[in-house]
Amino acid sequence: MDHGPVPVTAPSARRTELAAFLRSRRDRVTPADVGMPPGLRRRTPGLRREEVALLSGIGVTWYTWLEQGRPINVSGRVLDAIADTLQLSDPERDHLYHLADVPIAAVATSAARITPTVQAILDSMSGFPAAALNSRWDLLGWNTPCAALWPRLTAPDSSRNVLWELFTTPECCRRFVNRDTGLPHMVASFRAAFGQHLEDPSWTELIRRLAAASPEFARLWATHDVATPPSAVMTYRHAAIGDLSFSLTRLDLTATPETLITVWTPADEESKHRMDWLLAHPGAPSVDHTH
Structure with a gap:
């Protein structure tokens, strides 16, 4: 018997949304936007996962797990680095921290900037x-x-x-x-x-x-x-x-x-x-x- 869709827990839903959000932001940043040569045989115009990881100073496997929605913890410092690489706006940064379940207060100082x-x-x-x-x-x-x-x-x-x-x-x-x-x-x-x-x-x-x-x-x-x-x-x-x-x-x-x-x-x-x-x-x- 079909009882309808299986309920998704809040942490699982947050990780799923985080994965989709990271992929969408990565797709819109081109190599030229971050000073990299375009290279050849790109399936999409955006950055590859390994390029985001390299520019953010984190491991490729670790960043891949983030985009796959795996249950891993993330620090404010790492989120800052990813946000900088993906050129997120201030509202997008806040959204990223919320999806990663990291209190914004814990990263507000390091992410502070003026307009x-x-x-x-x-x-x-x-x-x-x-x-x-x-x-x-x-x-x-x-x-x-x-x-x-x-x-x-x-x-x-x-x-x-x-x-x-x-x-x-x-x-x-x-x-x-x-x-x-x-x-x-x-x-x-x-x-x-x-x-x-x-x-x-x-x-x-x-x-x-x-x-x-x-x-x-x-x-x-x-x-x-x-x-x-x-x-x-x-x-x-x-x-x-x-x-x-x-x-x-x-x-x-x-x-x-x-x-x-x-x-x-x-x-x-x-x-x-x-x-x-x-x-x-x-x-x-x-x-x-x-x-």
């Missing part, structure tokens, strides 16, 4: 340093004045995390003149934001690494102080032109929760003149390495 519109806003502030930061103090975007002021933060080998660079890189920390008051406030705001990410491994791993690498961070973290992100005056020391003082202004991006645009506005005329000089002389050494 071209936000980058255009940063670039429009051509006279003032400006940057987009999330609540974990990750640097998501910046303009040319910001790169001139903080070259270490925007360097190709930078971690792109403000706390990590300030606490572990002397070259970066020496520029921050009033860091004795600024750093405790930054850590306190980081602690407050952490309360919303207690189960996010990207946060707990960053905290562990910071505490292991910096006794100063470990001491400040142990105080359990909490605060809102600082909006105060920061003084920056440049080897060629001396001290520059900036008033920090933070602007919420309502479309991107936990992301702020920070603007460093010169606090006085002398700082404004020195910032103008710095922008006109981008090659000037910014750190006095004799100290």
Whole structure:
């Protein structure tokens, strides 16, 4: 007797949908889209499974199992790599994490990005340093004045995390003149934001690494102080032109929760003149390495 279709369990249905979604996204990305030669004798214009695996830095067998809907676990980091290779949009990324049954909060920090519109806003502030930061103090975007002021933060080998660079890189920390008051406030705001990410491994791993690498961070973290992100005056020391003082202004991006645009506005005329000089002389050494 035919009792109708066999019910599909939720995990099984999710894996089936994940497999179909990955195949559909793979089919729409051509080799040319990822900088690969087209090759010969392709049955479809999209990428092959082994090409996705190679570009994502994962095993071919493992990726094949994903597309076959097999019951395997997947990490947020691997999902990020696959999403990058398949050039997924932000809604598609969220859908991918949901189908893989990985909490979005666990990958939100590593997948954070800003829109071209936000980058255009940063670039429009051509006279003032400006940057987009999330609540974990990750640097998501910046303009040319910001790169001139903080070259270490925007360097190709930078971690792109403000706390990590300030606490572990002397070259970066020496520029921050009033860091004795600024750093405790930054850590306190980081602690407050952490309360919303207690189960996010990207946060707990960053905290562990910071505490292991910096006794100063470990001491400040142990105080359990909490605060809102600082909006105060920061003084920056440049080897060629001396001290520059900036008033920090933070602007919420309502479309991107936990992301702020920070603007460093010169606090006085002398700082404004020195910032103008710095922008006109981008090659000037910014750190006095004799100290």
